[in-house]
Amino acid sequence: MNLYEYEAKQIFAEFGIPIPPSVRITKAEELSKVLFGYPLVLKCQVLSGGRGKAGGVKFPKDLKEGQKIAAELLKLTINGSPTRSLLVEPMLPIKQELYLSITLDRAQGTAIFIASKEGGIEIESSHNVVTMPVPYPYHPFTGRELAKQLGLSGPILVKVADIANKLYKLFEAKDLDLAEINPLIITEGGEVIAGDGKIIVNDDSLARQKTFTGWQESHLDELTDRERRAKLSGLNLVELKGKIGILCNGAGLTMATMDMVKAFGGEPANFLDVGGGSDQDKTLAALDIVNENPDIEVILLNILGGITACDEVASALVKFIKKNPQRQLVVRLRGNNQDLAEKILADSGLKLIKDLEPAVQEAVDRSNSARGKGAPVAAK
Amino acid sequence: MILVDKDTKVIVQGATGKMGGAHAKRMLDYGTKLVAGVTPGKAGERVHGIPVFDTVQEAVDKTQADCSVIFVPPYLALDAGCEAAEAGIKTIVVITEGIPPQDTVKLVHYLKEKDALLIGPNCPGVISPGACLVGILPGSIFKPGRIGMVSRSGTLTYEIALALSDAGLGQSTCVGIGGDPIKGLDYQTILTLFEKDPGTEAIVLIGEIGGSAEEEAAAFIKEKCKKPVVAYIAGQTAPPGKRMGHAGAIVTGGKGTAQSKIEALNAARVKIASTPSQVAKFVAEVAKLPAKT
The missing domain is CATH 3.30.470.20 (ATP-grasp fold, B domain)
Structure with missing residues (x-):
């Protein structure tokens, strides 16, 4: 943080x-109460770097100029981080x-x-x-x-x-x-x-x-809004610009899956690592948040169950499909409790792919054909 | 095989917890010589038939354990690791994810003084297929054989082990060194062990973005490794400045990119695969072992 x-x-x-010595202000008028003398230093309070280069630090010579500059600085967004307050300090x-x-x-x-x-x-x-x-x-x-x-x-x-x-x-x-x-x-x-x-x-x-x-x-x-919500609910989401939503367990496997999507001619829309040992609810929450992205054409779910039980993932999938019957889904599930997962998904019509590379190829093909038709598959 | 074998006597710290208990069962089912569990205040209980002790010292005195696998919560891991080292355990595997890195700095320091090996933290553990499983790796994926594996990742290791096993290329030992920026054993230590191990024919190194561990491994391979090495590097599509799940997987200030690692490994004449199945293909080529098609 x-x-x-x-x-x-x-x-x-x-x-x-x-x-x-310093005073923090959130309105330009508050500068009149600051008695450090002039010139003084006004600094945007932002979480991003590169503040100086972006013009986020100024040295007004009197109160009048100070209030004008302060009003401008308070509207400045620096590398994605909005200025919510200014720190006022005397010149040293x-x-x-x-x-x-x-x-x-x-x-x-x-x-x-x-x-x-x-x-x-x-x-x-x-x-x-x-x-x-x-x-x-x-x-x-x-x-x-x-x-x-x-x-x-x-x-x-x-x-x-x-x-x-x-x-x-x-x-x-x-x-x-x-x-x-x-x-x-x-x-x-x-x-x-x-x-x-x-x-x-x-x-x-x-x-x-x-x-x-x-x-x-x-x-x-x-973070983007979805990344922020994911983080606050314990999921690791990083959004990119592509069309294939990705959901995996384990950071290394998630990165590898993204890399393969790209190498096979697709564009990953995100990195989402549901983490080890995720249960039904967490998996469903992860699916929902990936599904919210309006750019995606297909979701590729790749779970190799070590700590994660495939049947928990399968149950989450059943619920997800019920809510989103139109969503294109490619599912690769393998490992711990795989047989139970197959039983759970037997009636869903969802085809399980056992190997990773064919699953990635399938997702890329579906994404490309969705674009070929000129109409991305609607979420609902 | 390296680090663990059929004679390794293992204890589980955090054996009565949900994770510790479940994986104790899986280790026992695999055939690991799991001799005791440790949970303060739970002495006298049994977990899947194995006795639980209050302290590691008591467990070691009663069972002569020489390896511990730690499943305790993140803020208790430093203490648990030090307790194991103090009791004379020489191989300490920390599965726990989310340990504050400054605790890991202290843990690394303490274990070094006690001459104990730290594997992890935030790792899947170690498996010598057919002989011993210490950690959370899914045993059924791994097959006994002559390929050594070392990796910063968990599930990606399983994926590549699966590709190797499917191709008839069994493994001598697979070691997950963990996804944290500060960790115990590094690639070089594991590579050295594989180099000396007569049961290992070729080595698979699985890396990812962030830090310079792969670059350092590449320099080491160039100088010291006679056995062939095949590598896979994850995170080529990762955007800079974003942490990709693992605390250690982040490209900062243009450093730690997949490209830099691939170039360094190429310079060490390591073959770089771009998919798990290609790892198996390259291993079959360099190890001159017959691979099933």
Whole structure:
């Protein structure tokens, strides 16, 4: 779950990382109550990246200009994420900008510090990146070592080291995938302050992080409506632009099925992994949500039952067909309780295909012929 | 075969749960030497005839178990894994999906110190067909033979095993290393074991988008593997920036694409199949084993 900048900064502050004074506004008029003096900084609060490039950060020179710009910014949608509020901060006297983040390094299997003497730019374009695997258990000398490697010295080294240590503490305490300060500002007066903040909370940890209880629904801007509803009901849906709805069990098999659909000349409309051990209700919910997509011509259901029992899937299919008799369905079912599934589906008229590749071919053929006729098969 | 065989003595942590219980039965039916279950507070009960203990230590003392398969809920898995390692278990298979990655970091670290192997998490387990099944793989799909398999996926592994078995190409051992970004054993460790295993003739590597594990495996194969390797990479049609089910299956910043993995494996002279049945075809060619048509 991505957090907004203002939320990330509140968490920084809780852990003792210095942040600039700020006010969050949702209406341009509220700017008149902000007494930081001008020029000041107005920043769109969005969940997507690329805010600066998209014009989501402005520096008005007086209140009049500020209110005009604020009204414009509040209408801005950046990479799919609408601006619902603005963060207002005073301009800081910047001497230097650094980059500091912690994330998980897959290859090394540890948390890792990523830092640079060049802040305020995308880290990918920096040439002075310092990386440091985080030892487990953690010791604060790690922060000092990192600051040293950034070429810092004196009180600034001590302050940056302290911030790095606090950033690790919150990264661990809040179960984050990413904690990023970019830029980490060194002011003319020798203060070190988090100029911006990005936090990604690990989705699997949300249930044990009470801070974030109930946050997820308001932090899913990057998803389509159907993807959002799928996620909230425990299904993994990613929508694409194609015509063949796909429903499988297991992420690898779902991806492989999509790849084969494409290789056989079809276009996958989605990725949907119902997960292992899904029962009737979950399978039916998954079928329903794929079926809602108006672009699809045929649904390809591919279940290889390991934990998943084929008879549960078959029962869901019977209910689905009853509701949607016109829907083109290609079903590949194999594995655990396959014989029971065949019995359940015997009266439905639905042909079960035992092997994957012929099933994919059948779905692609049906999709192509649906288009050949110029009329997509209606859902009802 | 590698990792598990007919003498492996297995315990189930979380044996009295729905998943643990159901799969304990299937492992027993398969012929796995399942010697005990562990659920705190349930000592004295029996699950499908096997005794349940309160602690792993007690189970190990009474049964000399050397392998544990873990079915406990995600937030309890770190503790369960450490308990198994502390009790002297050397092969620890974590089936549980949804473990916070920072718990896995700690688990990996703890098990390394105890010299125990971690398989998973978020994996289907390990099977040496005909000898031992540890995990949730559907035993009937696998056939004894001389092909080693290693995979980040569950059901895709079954699909490819099915294609191999249908083609008369049995398997020595199949290992699911799991779909999480942070995990225990990597491809290289498993490849090393297969390289040394006289019962393995050729290796199938099943990969997917996200991370650089396949690229690292490719570099390893180029340097160290004498046995032929056939690979399948899932996720060529996955859009960037989207997590495809597995926590680890995501292309970020142009990294972790199927294309990059395929190129790296090609450079290591690994044959890349584009369908499960093609995996079987290529394996039959490289292993020079007779395949049924």
